[in-house]
Amino acid sequence: MKPKPKRVATKKILELLAEMYPDAHCELDFRNPFELLIATILSAQSTDRQVNIVTKGLFERYPQPENYIDLTEEELAKEIRGLGLYRNKSRNILQTCKILTSQYGGRVPESRAALEALPGVGRKTANVVLSNAFDVPALAVDTHVLRVSNRLALADSENPLEVEKQITRRVPRKEWTDTHHRIIWHGRRVCAARNPKCEVCDLLPYCWYGKNHMEPLTKSSHGK
DNA sequence: ATCCCGAGGG
DNA sequence: CCCTCTGGAT
Numbered sequence: 001m002k003p004k005p006k007r008v009a010t011k012k013i014l015e016l017l018a019e020m021y022p023d024a025h026c027e028l029d030f031r032n033p034f035e036l037l038i039a040t041i042l043s044a045q046s047t048d049r050q051v052n053i054v055t056k057g058l059f060e061r062y063p064q065p066e067n068y069i070d071l072t073e074e075e076l077a078k079e080i081r082g083l084g085l086y087r088n089k090s091r092n093i094l095q096t097c098k099i100l101t102s103q104y105g106g107r108v109p110e111s112r113a114a115l116e117a118l119p120g121v122g123r124k125t126a127n128v129v130l131s132n133a134f135d136v137p138a139l140a141v142d143t144h145v146l147r148v149s150n151r152l153a154l155a156d157s158e159n160p161l162e163v164e165k166q167i168t169r170r171v172p173r174k175e176w177t178d179t180h181h182r183i184i185w186h187g188r189r190v191c192a193a194r195n196p197k198c199e200v201c202d203l204l205p206y207c208w209y210g211k212n213h214m215e216p217l218t219k220s221s222h223g224k
Numbered sequence: 225a226t227c228c229c230g231a232g233g234g
Numbered sequence: 235c236c237c238t239c240t241g242g243a244t
Contacts (some may be wrong), residue, residue, distance in 0.1 A: 026240090046229090046230080046231080047239050049231095051240090084239080085241085086229070088228055120241085120243085122243085123242095125240090142239095143238080143240065
């Protein structure tokens with residue numbers, strides 16, 4: 001027997017998120033689909049802040065896929081050394097740029113299948129590019145969305161694809177992209193992985209995790 | 225399941 | 235010190 005799904009005030013949570021973060025948007029710096037693709041590949045296990053520092057110089061020197069294909073892995077790695085996983089990312093970006101140049105005329109393809117076939121591009125990165133560069137509704141599930149949606153009980157899974165299905169099932173298609181950004185903003189500003197600021201969170205009355213997280217604190221501070 | 229992996233924060 | 239950051243490939 002599966003446990004009964006928790007009853008969640010989905011609509012209320014989504015309304016509050018929209019009020020709390022009316023200007024939520026992608027915080028990676030980019031000027032075109034190619035730059036967004038590279039920035040998103042670079043963003044794995046790295047802060048957007050650090051990615052923006054690295055891409056500022058990178059895109060100045062190498063604005064197009066054609067500018068990368070003659071670089072060695074070591075040369076590109078040196079450009080992105082300020083980021084974690086830089087060797088994998090260097091190899092993947094070089095391969096991706098070669099494919100973009102040889103198969104797509106230096107353009108970023110707009111189909112999910114073509115994007116996910118690029119080295120270093122999985123479902124999350126494809127969703128980010130589709131939604132932010134091509135206005136295709138998509139809900140990318142990254143570390144923030146995974147954590148926050150589970151805490152709010154908007155989802156109940158540690159599997160990103162499963163979480164994506166659960167959230168998109170609850171949210172109108174036109175709201176997918178904005179919802180993605182609002183959840184990320186909330187994850188960064190309030191619902192942090194380590195020290196979530198439940199005490200100042202407007203979602204606390206509707207948050208499954210927050211209620212169970214705050215209680216031990218209030219008990220111990222009262223309890224002696 | 226494991227590897228990759230620097231910078232920033234607590 | 236340890237944990238986390240818009241993951242993906244093997």
